Amino acid sequence: MDDLENRLRRALERREPPASFRARVYSARARRAEVPRRRIWLGWAAAFASLVAVGGGVAWQHERNIQERAAGEVARQKLELALKITKTKLRDIGRQIESVQENN
């Protein structure tokens, strides 16, 4: 193994996705998986007693709610941060413009 190959390994080493990535995947899964999941549950419901289907449905819904809530909280925090930064920057710019205009 030569020096160039070592350099290549360092340059191409794995990097972590953004912190929000997992939440985005869960959120997208919750949205997109709804239809296939329903089909699966319908199949089960036809094969087993309605009690099993209802119990399973409740558990699945519960799991989905938890995941969606986590993803939603992350999204809300990000939205608030984004709006805060936007507000701050626009206010700073507005103040600077006003200050220049007052000086003139």
Place this chain on the structure above:
Amino acid sequence: MLTALHPATRTFEGALEAHEAMVFSLAYHFLRDASAAEEVAQDVFLELYRHLDTLASDAHVAFWLRRVTCNRSIDYARRRKYRPVIALHDVPEPCISGEPGDLLLNRRIQEIIASLPEKPRIVMVLRYQEDLMPEEIAEVLGMPVRTVKSHLQRSLALLREKFGNG
């Protein structure tokens, strides 16, 4: 064989946690665009969610993720008509400091890799990000081993020429 399975990756959540860096990095090093890589990686994991039941082992999951990520990244680049960020002839001759982890040097290498055509580029990423052997790369990409070796040799020769060393 169930006893050989890594229990964490038997669930979607476990697989996501275990492989997100690998999937994101493959797409990132190929596309050199973090937003695009995130988009590709998300699609790959949604696809995994639909196929997880069909994957028998942890190794199978990793293999499947690599294959699908490579294909999706190539598709993404073609669909968006992605071009390498920097053409090879535009890449300045680097000054090698010899310092490990030199950020500038890493960036130069990434730029040169990004300027390669798609097949050699993905081969190089699999070889040096994932440390796969040519035979494994050939399996992931579904191409002959000799083609993989040829891509590797040419790309390395190009890099050596660019870096002016051995």
Place this chain on the structure above:
Amino acid sequence: MKFGALFICLSIAAAQDIHLPPGLERLADKASEVVDVTLDASMLQLAVRFLPDKDPDSARVKRLVNGLSGIYVRSFEFEKPGEYSASDVEALRSQARTPGWSRIAGVRSRKKGENAEVFIKSEGGKISGLMILAAEPKQLTFVSISGFIRPEDLPELGGHFGIPKMEQDSKSGREDN
């Protein structure tokens, strides 16, 4: 013409195709603090569902977000000046070089080494995007908001940020030297 008039009767939320320059990621390696927010339309809708119901601010944020198709924020804070280059700033500015974009405000302080610009995207007289680029010696911030912004929602984006005066500024390219 009052700048505020530009915001009248906006009705579409045309999605911007934001492709952040790849070089931007390199800045994250040098930065001491990084803010990286990417919210597409579905994430925005998810976020507003988790805003507190009874908070009056939430209602305003929901109304604002309702018309948006994406918010992207990248902010890098560095330990020392000179960690980003003019080409990094130019690469970000080039996002606003596509058709429909215009620079509505810019402030520059040579003394402090600060430079900030605001761009809007308009299509058929309607605003479909807002972009902010703020470069300070030790901080570089890029904000891109795509979608429909109604005039009454502007306070949620930092008040009117001197909008009536901005029109003047956009013509003069005012500088604070």
